[in-house]
Amino acid sequence: MKLAFAGLRHGHIYGLYSKAKEMDGVEVVGAWEENAEARAEAQKTITEPFFETYDEILNNPGIDAVAIGDYYGIRGQLVIRALDAGKHVIADKPICTSLEELAVIREKALAKQLKVACMLDLRYDPCVRKVKQLIAEGKLGKVHAMGFTGQHPLSYGSRPGWYFEEGKHGGTINDIAIHGVDVLRYMTGLEFVRPVSARTWNAYAKEVPHFNDCAQFMAEYEGGAGLIADVSYAAQTKSGWQLPSYWRFTVWGEAGSVEFKYGTGKVYYADSECTEAIEISCEPVEETWLTDFVKPFDAAALRDVLASQEAVLTIQKAADDK
Secondary structure: EEEEEEEEOOOOHHHHHHHHHOOOOOOEEEEEEHHHHHHHHHHOOOOOOOOOOOHHEEEEEOEEEEEEEEEEEEHHHHHHHOOOOOOOOEEEEOOOOOOHHHHHHHHHHHHHHHHEHHHHHHHHHHHHHHHHHHOOOOOOOOEEEEEEEEEOOOOOOOHHHHHHHOOOOOOHHHHHHHHHHHHHHHHOOEEEEEEEEEEEEEEOOOOOOOOEEEEEEEEEEEHHHHEEEEEHHHHHHHOOOOOEEEEEEEEEEEEEEEEEEEEOEEEEEEEOOOOOOOEEEEOOOOHHHHHHHHOOOHHHHHHHHHHHHHHHHHHHHHHHHO
């Protein structure tokens, strides 16, 4: 697969670049970034040639796929243009910032049998895989309630400035919650049904009052299962990534419950016979979103990733419409 990068304004895209450089069967052929400052910074890391325009990538028959890491508000347009040009797409999250864009992406990708993937890292966490296994084995019974917290540091001043420019971010729920909403769909097999309530507000980024950095919501999943979540930019800058609240998940079922924190390799399980939680170690996971992306087109996989994107866009809209 010959892969070109389009938009390099979020640091996550460099994780994709590193994986692509290391992976057999993937060749990075170049990159494009229209912002001069971001391009100069990217050229410190990306050694391949830079294209002068996005059209050079789209019109190049030797390029199979496009990796998109531009600011959030423009990603949907870039994805749609790539699909129109017959290119597969892998993007940092979120894929787009509106339900209207997502509908066009779904229609074009399915019609042309083109892959659209997203860098949803949490799906590949050993804890997530272990909980998925426990649920499949019936250890939790019917799932009734779920919760997660995914608070991030705001890091105002060091985070890219476009985050705080109107029209470029698209909402804190869409930015962060896609990971948690997707993981719960993946682990439980339950589909998102609707937002019950959602709220975003400005609390920490006082320099930019329009930027709603706090975000909380409730949602319903299949079978009546309920979710409560917080994905605010409320964590402390220096310790936020290490705190227990950074991607902490709990799932309660009729027969048992589980809790874990992303990245720890340990799941805590309890059933009606337990006097204390049982610690379960998790096996390593070899797959990544990139190894899945290079597989042949799979309509079910496409619908799966777009379903998670649609869910968070729907929740974000519920908050925005208030």
